[in-house]
Amino acid sequence: MPLDPSRVVSRLEELRSLTGDVNGEQRVAWTETWAKGRAWLAESLADLPLDVERDEAGNDWYTLHGDSDRAVLIGGHMDSVPNGGWLDGCLNVLAGAEVLRRVAEEGTPPVTVRLVDWADEEGARFGRSLFGSSAAGGSMADQDELRKLVDGGGVPLPEAIAAFGIDLGRAVDARSQLESAAAYLELHIEQGPVLESLDLPLGAVLGTFGVERWRITWKGQAAHAGSTPMEQRRDALAGAAKLALAIRDIARDTGDGAVCTSGGVVCKPGIVTSVVETAEQLLDQRHLDPGKLASMLARAQELSRGFAAEERIDVDWERLWSIEPILFDDTLIGLADEAIREVAGSSHRLPSGPLHDAAEVARAGVPTVMLFVQSLRGLSHTKLEDTRPEHLELSVAALDRLATKTIDWIATG
Amino acid sequence: MPLDPSRVVSRLEELRSLTGDVNGEQRVAWTETWAKGRAWLAESLADLPLDVERDEAGNDWYTLHGDSDRAVLIGGHMDSVPNGGWLDGCLNVLAGAEVLRRVAEEGTPPVTVRLVDWADEEGARFGRSLFGSSAAGGSMADQDELRKLVDGGGVPLPEAIAAFGIDLGRAVDARSQLESAAAYLELHIEQGPVLESLDLPLGAVLGTFGVERWRITWKGQAAHAGSTPMEQRRDALAGAAKLALAIRDIARDTGDGAVCTSGGVVCKPGIVTSVVETAEQLLDQRHLDPGKLASMLARAQELSRGFAAEERIDVDWERLWSIEPILFDDTLIGLADEAIREVAGSSHRLPSGPLHDAAEVARAGVPTVMLFVQSLRGLSHTKLEDTRPEHLELSVAALDRLATKTIDWIATG
Numbered sequence: 001m002p003l004d005p006s007r008v009v010s011r012l013e014e015l016r017s018l019t020g021d022v023n024g025e026q027r028v029a030w031t032e033t034w035a036k037g038r039a040w041l042a043e044s045l046a047d048l049p050l051d052v053e054r055d056e057a058g059n060d061w062y063t064l065h066g067d068s069d070r071a072v073l074i075g076g077h078m079d080s081v082p083n084g085g086w087l088d089g090c091l092n093v094l095a096g097a098e099v100l101r102r103v104a105e106e107g108t109p110p111v112t113v114r115l116v117d118w119a120d121e122e123g124a125r126f127g128r129s130l131f132g133s134s135a136a137g138g139s140m141a142d143q144d145e146l147r148k149l150v151d152g153g154g155v156p157l158p159e160a161i162a163a164f165g166i167d168l169g170r171a172v173d174a175r176s177q178l179e180s181a182a183a184y185l186e187l188h189i190e191q192g193p194v195l196e197s198l199d200l201p202l203g204a205v206l207g208t209f210g211v212e213r214w215r216i217t218w219k220g221q222a223a224h225a226g227s228t229p230m231e232q233r234r235d236a237l238a239g240a241a242k243l244a245l246a247i248r249d250i251a252r253d254t255g256d257g258a259v260c261t262s263g264g265v266v267c268k269p270g271i272v273t274s275v276v277e278t279a280e281q282l283l284d285q286r287h288l289d290p291g292k293l294a295s296m297l298a299r300a301q302e303l304s305r306g307f308a309a310e311e312r313i314d315v316d317w318e319r320l321w322s323i324e325p326i327l328f329d330d331t332l333i334g335l336a337d338e339a340i341r342e343v344a345g346s347s348h349r350l351p352s353g354p355l356h357d358a359a360e361v362a363r364a365g366v367p368t369v370m371l372f373v374q375s376l377r378g379l380s381h382t383k384l385e386d387t388r389p390e391h392l393e394l395s396v397a398a399l400d401r402l403a404t405k406t407i408d409w410i411a412t413g
Numbered sequence: 414m415p416l417d418p419s420r421v422v423s424r425l426e427e428l429r430s431l432t433g434d435v436n437g438e439q440r441v442a443w444t445e446t447w448a449k450g451r452a453w454l455a456e457s458l459a460d461l462p463l464d465v466e467r468d469e470a471g472n473d474w475y476t477l478h479g480d481s482d483r484a485v486l487i488g489g490h491m492d493s494v495p496n497g498g499w500l501d502g503c504l505n506v507l508a509g510a511e512v513l514r515r516v517a518e519e520g521t522p523p524v525t526v527r528l529v530d531w532a533d534e535e536g537a538r539f540g541r542s543l544f545g546s547s548a549a550g551g552s553m554a555d556q557d558e559l560r561k562l563v564d565g566g567g568v569p570l571p572e573a574i575a576a577f578g579i580d581l582g583r584a585v586d587a588r589s590q591l592e593s594a595a596a597y598l599e600l601h602i603e604q605g606p607v608l609e610s611l612d613l614p615l616g617a618v619l620g621t622f623g624v625e626r627w628r629i630t631w632k633g634q635a636a637h638a639g640s641t642p643m644e645q646r647r648d649a650l651a652g653a654a655k656l657a658l659a660i661r662d663i664a665r666d667t668g669d670g671a672v673c674t675s676g677g678v679v680c681k682p683g684i685v686t687s688v689v690e691t692a693e694q695l696l697d698q699r700h701l702d703p704g705k706l707a708s709m710l711a712r713a714q715e716l717s718r719g720f721a722a723e724e725r726i727d728v729d730w731e732r733l734w735s736i737e738p739i740l741f742d743d744t745l746i747g748l749a750d751e752a753i754r755e756v757a758g759s760s761h762r763l764p765s766g767p768l769h770d771a772a773e774v775a776r777a778g779v780p781t782v783m784l785f786v787q788s789l790r791g792l793s794h795t796k797l798e799d800t801r802p803e804h805l806e807l808s809v810a811a812l813d814r815l816a817t818k819t820i821d822w823i824a825t826g
Contacts, residue, residue, distance in 0.1 A: 190640065191637055191640050192637060192639075192640025192641055192642075193636075193640075193641060193642070193645050194640075194642060197645065209639055211639070213685055223606075223791060224604055224605060224766060224767065224791065224793070225672065225674035225676060225697045225699070225766070226605075226622055226624070226672065226697075226699050226765070226766020226767050227603065227604050227605025227606075227607075227765070227766035227767055227791065228605055228606060228672070228766070228791060229605075229606070229607060229670070229672065230661060230664045230665055230671075230672060230673075232606050232610065232791075235661075237657050237675055237677070237678065238657065238658065238661070240654070241653070241654035241655075241657040241658050242654075242658065244650050244651065244654040245651065245654050245655065245658075248643060248651070251643045252643055257642070258643075259638065259639065259641070259642065259643060260643075261638035261685075261686075261687075261688055262650055262689070263638060263680070263682075263683065263684050263685045263686065263687050263688070263689060264650070264680035264682075264683035264684065264685075264689060265650065265678050265680055266680075266683075267676070267677035267678055267679075269676075269677075270676065270677035270679075270695075271676050271677065271695070272626055272674075272676045272677075272695040272696075272697050272733065273674075273676065273697060274674075274676050275674055275676070276675070276676060276677060282683075282684075282685040283685075284638045284639075284685050284686060286638070286639050320685065352639070352640070353637060353638070353639020353640035353641070354637065354639045354640055378636060378637070378640065378641060378645075380637070
């Protein structure tokens with residue numbers, strides 16, 4: 001049977017009716033609904049000659065053995081955020097399953113082909129994303145930190161995953177899964193507006209942005225809004241306002257997709273009759289080039305010190321989180337471009353703002369690439385998340401072509 | 414006995430030990446501690462030939478009858494905010510009591526002199542300030558609105574004041590108290606940094622600022638901080654940041670003591686990974702000139718519409734509260750200046766940013782003036798509120814001189 005992209009769209013709809021409700025998808029990792037979705041996936045692949053295995057981190061592997069043990073991996077994640085969209089994560093898996101079926105039905109491939117359904121990409125329940133892929137990739141954070149995580153109901157992470165047969169202490173043993181990996185492919189919705197604005201269905205992803213995430217605290221002096229002359233004020237909000245505007249210039253001056261965001265300012269005392277004493281500002285900066293990312297941060301910090309001096313207030317920077325840029329494989333990016341052009345006429349190369357399981361695999365040294373398919377209005381992590389069915393079908397066809405090219409590359413390499 | 418300004422400082426300390434604790438003064442209106450402070454005041458005046466009366470709004474009047482029924486009023490308030498300072502409100506009353514004692518001990522004055530201790534100036538328990546003076550002045554808000562007010566423990570205002578013998582329905586009958594009023598004098602701490610910055614102990618107050626108080630809602634579009642290019646964003650925080658900076662130019666360009674404050678911005682969703690969709694911004698503008706106040710508001714609104722257009726976001730203005738400027742009496746301002754110069758060498762005229770009971774009396778048509786005494790670091794409504802004892806004594810002496818000048822003016826007018 002040849003590849004049937006339309007079947008993937010039907011399967012996505014079937015999954016939605018099985019694990020969604022009026023508010024959206026509910027396949028939060030380490031819940032029964034998630035397990036139901038994964039069991040439904042396994043059942044759909046039961047007729048193929050696959051080895052099926054759940055690894056020590058809870059990742060599900062569907063292996064089609066080839067003439068060589070060197071393996072081409074196709075990945076995705078069945079888990080969703082609460083009230084999630086119908087595509088984020090499961091499009092990747094179901095498209096991969098369709099490709100695996102097509103390859104399997106053609107007989108034994110020259111290299112091994114494996115579909116992986118990563119455990120807990122979203123981190124929705126415990127606030128820790130990329131659980132399964134970071135365990136397999138070898139970057140899983142200090143396990144003492146994971147042990148302390150509890151969900152909203154007070155259940156500790158180790159207890160929640162134990163209910164699914166996972167022993168946190170052994171999760172990093174999932175690293176053995178990547179020993180034979182020769183390439184990793186992942187399709188995902190863009191979750192941004194770039195492809196839609198270019199009127200293109202598909203793009204080849206260059207890598208994931210490096211991220212600098214900081215909390216900036218501006219400290220001035222509370223003072224009565226009626227009795228304090230303007231020139232005697234030390235207004236913390238003024239510093240935050242200047243920086244909120246300046247970071248936009250930093251992003252535009254840096255270019256190459258640079259983004260800087262101030263996601264919020266919390267003002268204290270925050271009442272109409274007082275000058276703001278303390279303003280806590282969130283900052284997120286992203287770039288694909290580590291040097292440019294470092295420059296953006298340095299410039300924001302330098303400007304902030306100038307603003308603090310102008311306003312006679314204090315400024316303090318606290319790093320919340322950071323990650324370096326992770327670049328995908330040049331050869332695979334070229335193959336992805338070819339595959340996209342063959343099915344859609346033209347391609348576009350773009351970075352990924354959000355992180356993905358692919359970043360963990362690439363960090364582990366496995367040649368990696370992603371395909372993005374257009375998102376309508378850039379929306380995701382909401383039931384409003386959507387992509388045109390014809391674009392979904394094109395994305396399955398492109399992943400299939402990319403898989404064929406990658407198998408050839410690995411087989412002959 | 415001549416005037417004894419140092420006795421006022423001793424009495425303030427005595428009151429603090431009676432009704433304060435480690436956190437500050439606790440004479441919140443309509444509480445037992447407040448009643449205790451008021452009873453202590455009444456007792457201290459019991460030896461003087463005064464008529465003592467509590468009016469329908471709970472204001473306490475101490476009347477020294479003179480040759481004429483035309484009355485010079487000296488006012489203040491014994492109530493404080495929770496954890497309040499040792500001067501706000503009660504300095505005025507205790508200084509007035511000292512002046513009344515001095516006048517009484519000199520025999521029958523040519524005009525009647527009355528000390529008034531207004532009920533619930535602060536509005537700390539029910540969020541409605543100037544209760545007693547607005548009842549007497551005739552501007553008391555819609556009583557249906559007052560009937561709905563409840564304190565933090567769920568007690569309705571009518572019930573709380575009934576416990577002190579006050580019938581809300583009859584409170585406005587307190588208006589009769591001002592029928593004989595010929596002048597109103599009030600001493601108060603500045604609650605701002607102006608006199609301290611000029612190194613002056615005392616100032617004559619020109620009136621209370623008009624106030625425009627608004628909530629401004631900026632509405633953009635939430636978007637992923639990683640996947641949304643800068644040029645495709647509609648960032649609500651950008652509008653709020655631009656306005657927070659622009660209002661400072663508006664105040665400086667307007668001059669004459671103009672102040673504009675943005676006391677806070679609340680951002681939604683307010684997370685580090687999203688462009689701000691909604692920013693709710695507080696704005697407070699004040700001026701002594703109604704035309705200039707109106708211009709400041711119009712300019713802020715016009716600028717905000719420009720910012721909204723630049724950022725492709727929406728802006729909406731909602732008035733929270735406003736009051737017109739209330740100007741004090743020119744003749745009394747001149748007498749206050751004279752009195753200050755006589756006791757302190759030099760005077761300074763300044764507007765009041767905060768409202769006071771004096772504003773309600775002036776609005777009712779009674780010639781009014783206030784004296785400000787220097788506040789250290791501009792602090793009030795905190796136990797850190799303070800004024801040097803020598804400045805407190807000068808303020809009592811100045812109030813006494815002003816009372817004498819005002820009695821002469823009314824007697825001969």
